[in-house]
Amino acid sequence: MKMRATFFKKLVVAVLLLTLPCAAQAAHGASPLKVVEELKVDAPIEKVWGVIDDFAHPITILSIERIEASGNNTPDQAERRLFLKDGVMIKEVLTKRDEERFMIGVHRKTDNLQLLPAVNYTSLITLRSLDQDHTIIEWKARFYRGYPNNNPPAELNDDVAVAAVKKLIAGELAALKKHIEKPIGQ
């Protein structure tokens, strides 16, 4: 009985995965979710900005095999395709770049519920200088639960989406910190 329920759940998710491209366009649905995380990095803001601002070469926890990027750093033109080791491709566009505010916006064009049980994932990353040697990276994300309609299955509800995005951003921030604080020559 339990096995059957699990199978049914898997079937629901599989069907959703197949039909999702339609729903994936919903950048402005009924109930967007928000996650805000920040991390202190021991580096001056200019150094951190130099890393964040390189849209074609993201520092990430994703296991990337290769990247195709175009459009330089121009918002709404810059695009990057991240090809992961398991054959998955993630397409992201730069939605925002503000040098004065040390801020970039990135919107994921390809939803993949196995990778992240959330859709329409958009990030806004802003740097804040604490002092000459310390910078806060603030990472704000906007997204919808994996099943953006009503009556979502339990594995694609708001709580699951928020937890997954929190985990993702915490990982991304830690990867950035590690990369930026790495001593020269290592």
Add this chain to the structure above:
Amino acid sequence: MIRQALCGVIVLFCLLFSNTILADEAFITAQNGQSLDIIDLTSMTTRVSVPIAGKPAGVALTKDGRRVFVTSPEGRFITIVDSKAGRIEKQIPMNGGPLGVVVSGTGERLYVTDFYDDRLVEIDLNTQKQRSLPIGSKPAGLALTPDGKTLLVAARDDNQIIFVDLQQFSRLDQLIVGRHPYGVTIDADGRRAYVANVESNTVSVIDLSSRKMIAELPVESHPYGIALASGRIFISNQHSESLSVFDAKALTPVATVKVGDYPEGVCASLDGANVYVANWFSNELWAIDAVTLKVRAKTATSDGPRAFGLFVAPGL
């Protein structure tokens, strides 16, 4: 002496009088913080924050500003708030996902888009009776003509505006606009409607007598809501952190104003001198002078201000 004192009293009276009369209030739905912030727009401070469950999104107000109607798409109800008391008067259950909301001029009927089940719902506020109309895929924003006869509904995934005859409660017409229409606004004399097309980064201008599109204005990235003030059109652009400003008569661009992060709901003050915009990511309400386009003031809101609808009313 007596004359001077009298003048003084009159001046003082006028000041007090103008303060009480002119203090518009904003009713900001904070979707993630799950509340309705009632903000005094003269002092730009929150008078009261009313907790509302179910991820509140849409907002509408009676003309006198006494009653506020808030949709909760995840709670499946409409909340009626007594604005003076700052507390919930009642909640009306509604199936599906109530999102956009407008109230009739008499304050007797509500029109609500059901985003999840693709309906337009009419709620009689006296009897609580509901009836609905299939309205197209993912209905979002809606607006009422000033004569109260026609409703325009944005069917997002059909890329259409649906015209609804409210006397018959039936579909009158439909018009293809840009990709993913969301916010809809109608001008005060009922001549034109403006529609924000989120995916095509344009605003469709519709002539209401012919029900035809007369212009498509290019705006910045992901336009969401539209306000009309001081002869200008103000469009909030979610991804560009900006308001696009156009001359409403000539339909020519005036300027682009930088605002907070991820602007959504935008609404004019009652006298049209100011425009207010809710910034979803930065949790702020900004006041912009509609003529000089300078940022007049900012105030913090609860988490995730959405303010989807006409959210400004006279203070009480």
